[in-house]
Amino acid sequence: MSETSRFTEDILTSAKSKADAIIREAEAETQRASDEARGAISREAEAIIRNAKAEADATKRREVSEARHLSKIREQREKDKIMLDVMDRAKKRVLETIGDDAKYIPMLTRLIESGIHELGEKSAMIHLNERDLRNISSLELRVNKTLTGDVKVEVSKRPIEASGGAVISSQNGKIRMVNTLDQRFEALESKLLVEARKSLFGQ
Amino acid sequence: MPEPETGLDTVRIIVDAEKQAAKIIEDAKAEAVAIRKRIDGVIQEQREKTLAETRKEAAYIAARGKQEAKAETEKFEKESAQALEELVTKASAKKNATVDKLVGIVLQVEK
Numbered sequence: 321m322s323e324t325s326r327f328t329e330d331i332l333t334s335a336k337s338k339a340d341a342i343i344r345e346a347e348a349e350t351q352r353a354s355d356e357a358r359g360a361i362s363r364e365a366e367a368i369i370r371n372a373k374a375e376a377d378a379t380k381r382r383e384v385s386e387a388r389h390l391s392k393i394r395e396q397r398e399k400d401k402i403m404l405d406v407m408d409r410a411k412k413r414v415l416e417t418i419g420d421d422a423k424y425i426p427m428l429t430r431l432i433e434s435g436i437h438e439l440g441e442k443s444a445m446i447h448l449n450e451r452d453l454r455n456i457s458s459l460e461l462r463v464n465k466t467l468t469g470d471v472k473v474e475v476s477k478r479p480i481e482a483s484g485g486a487v488i489s490s491q492n493g494k495i496r497m498v499n500t501l502d503q504r505f506e507a508l509e510s511k512l513l514v515e516a517r518k519s520l521f522g523q
Numbered sequence: 524m525p526e527p528e529t530g531l532d533t534v535r536i537i538v539d540a541e542k543q544a545a546k547i548i549e550d551a552k553a554e555a556v557a558i559r560k561r562i563d564g565v566i567q568e569q570r571e572k573t574l575a576e577t578r579k580e581a582a583y584i585a586a587r588g589k590q591e592a593k594a595e596t597e598k599f600e601k602e603s604a605q606a607l608e609e610l611v612t613k614a615s616a617k618k619n620a621t622v623d624k625l626v627g628i629v630l631q632v633e634k
Contacts (some may be wrong), residue, residue, distance in 0.1 A: 331541060332544055335544030338551070339547045342554075343558070352561035353562055354565070354566060358569070358619055360529075361573050364577075365549075373584055373588075376585055376591075378582050384599060391599070399614070401613070406618055410622045414630060430631045502631070515625060516621050516624075
């Protein structure tokens with residue numbers, strides 16, 4: 321082989337070697353790119369699944385929570401209905417006692433006594449509605465009989481506007497104990513609600 | 524390879540060899556570009572295929588989540604309706620006694 325031939329052979333061998341290196345480099349590069357891409361695709365897919373699971377869990381939690389909330393509202397509505405019915409019936413029953421002297425007079429006596437006691441004065445003025453003023457004789461008798469101590473009790477001749485019960489005031493009218501049935505119901509409302517809730521629902 | 528007869532022939536042969544060598548390298552570069560392009564296409568295809576399958580799975584997970592939510596909600600609603608019915612029944616049975624108690628408080632029968 322001549323010098324020229326060897327020289328040209330070397331040129332071509334070197335070129336082939338460079339070409340092989342170029343191809344190998346391209347293949348290695350694509351292999352790296354492929355591995356990286358596989359990793360990225362896998363991470364992307366995992367993120368999609370993770371989001372879908374999170375979304376599904378959130379949907380479940382949201383719907384159950386909504387159902388729980390609605391159920392609480394329904395329960396509260398039913399409880400309110402029952403409470404309202406019980407309060408109405410209690411009020412009605414209390415007002416019914418007005419027509420039953422056997423029950424009403426002792427109750428009115430107790431209200432007057434308690435008013436006098438709370439007033440804590442040496443003398444007291446009792447204010448009644450028109451109906452009770454008519455029955456004053458039996459009432460006065462009971463009050464006087466049951467009262468202890470020496471409180472001077474007087475009954476005002478002017479009737480008050482009330483379904484029943486009494487207003488007990490000091491002689492000068494500056495201190496007043498309002499023991500009418502309407503006021504008692506109003507004053508006791510929160511206590512009655514607590515008691516009713518306890519009795520009905522154990523709360 | 525032909526043997527050169529003159530110096531000019533030698534130069535020509537070497538120039539040809541250089542040209543051939545340059546072509547071999549150019550071809551290799553073109554092949555490298557083609558390899559890179561091919562892998563881009565393969566990756567893109569692989570990505571689309573994998574993500575399409577993943578989206579199907581995600582849609583299935585979402586649908587199953589909705590079904591489970593519906594089932595759980597229905598179960599809860601059924602149980603809470605039963606519990607409410609029981610509560611109303613029990614409370615209704617206690618209404619009269621409660622009214623008596625409240626009347627007692629208002630009329631000061633209960634101390």
